[in-house]
Amino acid sequence: MKGTSPALIAILILTLVLQAAGARSPVLPSDSDIREILVERIDKYKQSVGIVVGVIEPAGRRVVTYGKLAADDPRALDGDTVFEIGSITKVFTSLVLADMVEHHEVELTDPAATYLPSEVQLPQRDGQAITLQDLATHRSGLPRMPSNVDPVDPSNPYADYPLQRLYAFLSSYRLPRNIDARFEYSNLGGALLGHVLERRAGLDYETLVETRVTKPLHMANTRVALTEEMKSHLAVGHAYGLEPTPNWDLGALVAAGGLHSTANDLLTFLSAHLGYVESPLEKAMASMVDVPLAWFVESPRSPNTAMTGAPCRRALSGPAPECSGEGAQL
Secondary structure, X not given: OOOOOOOOOEEEEEEXXXXXXXXXXXXXXXXXXXXXXXXXXXXXXXXXXXXXXXXXXXXEEEEEEEEEEEOOEEEEOOOOOEEEOHHHHHHHHHHHHHHHHHOOOOOOOOEHHHHOOOOOXXXXXXXXXXXXXXXHOOOOOOOOOOOOOOOOOOOOOOOOOOHHHXXXXXXXXXXXXXXXXOOOOOHHHHHHHHHXXXXXXXXXXXXXXXXXXXXXXXXXXXXXXXXXXXXXXXXXXXXXXXXXXXXXXXXXXXXXXXXXXXXXXXXXXXXXXXXXXXXXXXHHHHHHHHOOOOEEOOOOOOOOOOOOOOOOOOOOOOOOOOOEEOOOOO
């Protein structure tokens, strides 16, 4: 979600799906090969302070690390190092949506305005309303970010962005084209989706994700608010020039990028999505393939530079001919 400068400590998740019909098993790089790449990026090209790589396949998982927690903190990284995971948060938001659909609490075709206060005038176009599916697939016509952000602290620009300001922007915005006319990546849409789901469930966003996703999957280190234990393992973000940069608090936009997590937790998340382990979310996860919620679908020959990972990875969807998972837009 951050659009200013990349956080040079990153989580990279490499994934493998063998179930695709007719697919041959690719050869994944060894730990030593991965480590060699990390050494080059960190020591030679100065692209990062530290990197954690998680690798998952049917045979199991592994974590490879290199570097340190911060430029001034020599502690080594591991699978429990905590990172801001940015826009990977949207995958969790859309999984909550899929689970609520599975339990008949909402429908993908529900107008998002149904779950907003009556005084909020969500924009329409030619009599068509923005649906929950439009928000999850980035086809709502809403812009990438609201334009009425006026931070007290520019280094943490959304910390003081409240719901009232979000509502004001939505009520005044005019859609530039028909809903579902084309794809346009929207942090605003992802945030709005999480907000309407929390209103429908009667829970705040963090509790909603914990109840629906992280607790059933035993992902104790995936949260918005950091526990004291997580704080002690938190990696410091670094901007260009490897200057430390503060973490962000996202206010009303939390569902677009507010989660923190670890490589170990994300590998657990992927294990469930890929069907390597049994999960109470199996049906909801499978439904995210039928309608590509939180996915970009594109030609495998077209590089997706906005993603971490390969141009056409199957990290969160299982077998599919053309796919690219939601990744952290650093």
